Amino acid sequence: MVDAYLDFIEKINRKIGLDLSQYKRPQMERRITSLMKSCDCHNFNEYFVLLEKDKNQLNRFINHLTINVSEFYRNPAQWQVLQEKILPELLSKSPNLKIWSAGCSTGDEPYTVAMILSEIAPRGNHQIIAADLDQEVLRKAQEGIYHIKSVAGLPPQYVNKYFTRDGDAVQIVDTLKKMIKFKAHNLLKDPFESNVDLLICRNVVIYFTEEAKTALYRKFHQALKPHGILFIGSTEQIFQPQEIGFKSAAMFFYQKI
Ligand SMILES: C[S@@+](CC[C@H](N)C(=O)[O-])C[C@H]1O[C@@H](n2cnc3c(N)ncnc32)[C@H](O)[C@@H]1O
Numbered sequence: 001m002v003d004a005y006l007d008f009i010e011k012i013n014r015k016i017g018l019d020l021s022q023y024k025r026p027q028m029e030r031r032i033t034s035l036m037k038s039c040d041c042h043n044f045n046e047y048f049v050l051l052e053k054d055k056n057q058l059n060r061f062i063n064h065l066t067i068n069v070s071e072f073y074r075n076p077a078q079w080q081v082l083q084e085k086i087l088p089e090l091l092s093k094s095p096n097l098k099i100w101s102a103g104c105s106t107g108d109e110p111y112t113v114a115m116i117l118s119e120i121a122p123r124g125n126h127q128i129i130a131a132d133l134d135q136e137v138l139r140k141a142q143e144g145i146y147h148i149k150s151v152a153g154l155p156p157q158y159v160n161k162y163f164t165r166d167g168d169a170v171q172i173v174d175t176l177k178k179m180i181k182f183k184a185h186n187l188l189k190d191p192f193e194s195n196v197d198l199l200i201c202r203n204v205v206i207y208f209t210e211e212a213k214t215a216l217y218r219k220f221h222q223a224l225k226p227h228g229i230l231f232i233g234s235t236e237q238i239f240q241p242q243e244i245g246f247k248s249a250a251m252f253f254y255q256k257i
Pocket residue numbers: 066067068069070071074102103104105106108109131132133134137185186187188201202203204233
């Protein structure tokens with residue numbers, strides 16, 4: 001008997017190049033089913049027909065599946081480790097850093113790193129690449145306009161210095177925007193960056209299967225410079241990092257050996 005879910009995700013992969021077989025099935029299936037029901041579709045076939053003919057529904061589908069929650073300075077203790085230990089060590093080897101924020105969502109993460117670098121190494125000629133597969137969040141990231149609530153976790157001096165305020169909205173200043181190059185990139189199929197000093201990939205692989213996750217960490221290892229650092233999310237951990245060629249540099253930070 002045909003597995004309707006597998007059939008659906010195969011058609012989705014052919015249509016938009018997103019291979020959902022590499023994401024954990026229970027979470028994805030639950031999300032897709034709830035979305036499907038909200039459109040009054042009764043099965044995956046009906047839902048695919050709708051996605052074929054209605055671009056808005058397709059965008060809604062991509063947006064819902066990619067789970068874009070982000071935050072400036074998410075998990076502050078880890079950003080402090082980055083600022084006080086990891087970045088100074090990287091900067092002692094190279095004054096100009098190449099940083100890749102993979103799965104950057106609405107830009108909160110690359111903007112946070114840009115603020116920190118502006119504070120601790122303002123004269124460096126740094127390159128920050130911020131990428132995500134979801135075009136909609138990239139558009140928002142490039143616009144750089146957020147609700148005031150989303151900067152609540154940032155140190156107040158950063159808010160004053162790196163945003164302008166307009167009512168309940170705050171906008172990233174141009175100097176910071178210019179430090180970041182945003183681009184569309186699918187971690188499961190597009191070519192990777194190389195010679196990266198710091199690779200930030202947080203709260204992205206939580207939705208991937210174990211195999212997809214391990215394969216990704218191996219590719220991240222290749223993308224990094226020797227001694228480069230991978231910064232992962234607060235619920236994530238690499239078991240046996242030495243098997244991939246990493247050693248722990250601090251909690252949630254792994255260094256390429
Ligand atoms: C929960 S957000 C994490 C945002 C940010 N890194 C953070 O921790 O605040 C996950 C992001 O991963 C992106 N994503 C999911 N699968 C991806 C893939 N295959 N390639 C690139 N980005 C992906 C989603 O579009 C989403 O914006």
